[in-house]
Amino acid sequence: MKNIYLLIGGIIFVLASVFLLTDILSYFTKLPPPNVAGEFGDQFGVLNTLFTGLAFVVVIITLRQQAEQIRLQRQDLQNQKEDLKLQREEMQRQCAEQKRQADEFEAQNRLMKIQQFDSFFYNYFNQIYKFKDDINKMKIKNRGYEYKLIHSVYEILYDVYHNDEYKILDKISIDLIKGIMAHLRLYGDSLYIFFQYILDNNYLDDEQKIFYLRILSNSLDSTENKVVYFYGLFCKYYNIAEELNKNGILYKDRVIEQFSIDSTLDSLRNNMDVERNVWLQNWQPTQKNTM
Numbered sequence: 152m153k154n155i156y157l158l159i160g161g162i163i164f165v166l167a168s169v170f171l172l173t174d175i176l177s178y179f180t181k182l183p184p185p186n187v188a189g190e191f192g193d194q195f196g197v198l199n200t201l202f203t204g205l206a207f208v209v210v211i212i213t214l215r216q217q218a219e220q221i222r223l224q225r226q227d228l229q230n231q232k233e234d235l236k237l238q239r240e241e242m243q244r245q246c247a248e249q250k251r252q253a254d255e256f257e258a259q260n261r262l263m264k265i266q267q268f269d270s271f272f273y274n275y276f277n278q279i280y281k282f283k284d285d286i287n288k289m290k291i292k293n294r295g296y297e298y299k300l301i302h303s304v305y306e307i308l309y310d311v312y313h314n315d316e317y318k319i320l321d322k323i324s325i326d327l328i329k330g331i332m333a334h335l336r337l338y339g340d341s342l343y344i345f346f347q348y349i350l351d352n353n354y355l356d357d358e359q360k361i362f363y364l365r366i367l368s369n370s371l372d373s374t375e376n377k378v379v380y381f382y383g384l385f386c387k388y389y390n391i392a393e394e395l396n397k398n399g400i401l402y403k404d405r406v407i408e409q410f411s412i413d414s415t416l417d418s419l420r421n422n423m424d425v426e427r428n429v430w431l432q433n434w435q436p437t438q439k440n441t442m
Contacts, residue, residue, distance in 0.1 A: 264354040272363055275345060280370055282338040289334065304331050304378045305406070312406045332382065339382040342367065346391050346400075361398060368400045377407050 283301070291303040298306050307324050332339075349355070349363050371379060380401040383392030395401040 261354050265359070268352060268354065272349075272366075276366065276370070279338065279341050279345060279367075282341060283370070283375075286334060286338055291331070300331055300334055301378050302374050304328055304335075304381065305374050308381070308406050308410055312409055332385070335378075335382060339379065339386060342379060343383055343386070343388045343391055346388075346395060350391070350394070361400075364395065364398070364400045368395075376401055377403055381407050381410070 286301060287299045289300045290297045291300060292298075296306075307328060311324055345367065346364065349360055349367075352360065355363070368376060380392050380396060380403050383389065383395075383401070392401060396403065
């Protein structure tokens with residue numbers, strides 16, 4: 152609207168200047184008005200020069216205004232770039248903060264899970280140790296000596312390994328071991344289930360897993376350790392037993408090694424697997440009802 156007023160005012164000024172120029176010039180120059188058209192036209196030479204100069208001034212002003220506008224636009228663009236940069240930095244800071252919070256939450260959650268596992272571990276460990284204590288109260292006589300139930304398995308294997316030329320278990324030895332293994336079932340299965348639970352725990356690193364596994368293995372004496380390994384081979388815990396052996400948790404000597412690869416024990420292994428599965432089916436419902 153302001154530009155329209157300026158345009159109208161400019162037109163009125165130009166028209167007024169054209170019609171009043173003769174009188175204005177006569178007034179200031181003290182000369183008579185021109186009588187010839189040529190002379191009248193010559194009067195506008197000064198006006199032409201004036202407007203040409205004004206037009207040049209307007210062009211300069213316009214160029215300066217355009218330059219100023221361009222400068223302001225560049226400044227706006229620079230400000231926008233700075234704003235975008237600040238926004239990007241703020242987003243990066245927020246993302247970093249969110250990641251830090253997520254990592255902190257994950258660390259706290261992991262610590263809580265480890266603490267829960269630690270509490271569960273020692274409660275379960277005490278229960279397993281009680282199972283072993285109850286088993287060790289039972290004794291079997293062999294070669295005039297009275298052995299703990301777990302040790303008696305190794306003594307039978309040891310006798311066969313050293314006294315039998317072919318190192319093959321006879322039916323009496325097989326039946327005796329099967330009878331002993333039946334008494335070891337609750338302890339042996341609980342122990343291997345616990346081994347597997349530790350190995351599968353996602354919140355423990357390898358060093359922590361070895362730590363807890365060694366606590367379990369340290370509760371066994373040398374003979375018990377070998378018999379537990381032997382038990383795992385015959386009760387479908389082969390992979391766990393071998394993995395624990397590689398990590399130095401469970402170990403075997405030449406006696407255990409001989410019978411662990413003896414093909415004559417396949418029937419014993421199969422019979423024990425069947426009996427163990429039947430026992431687990433009968434045992435699990437009882438456990439569920441007590442929870």
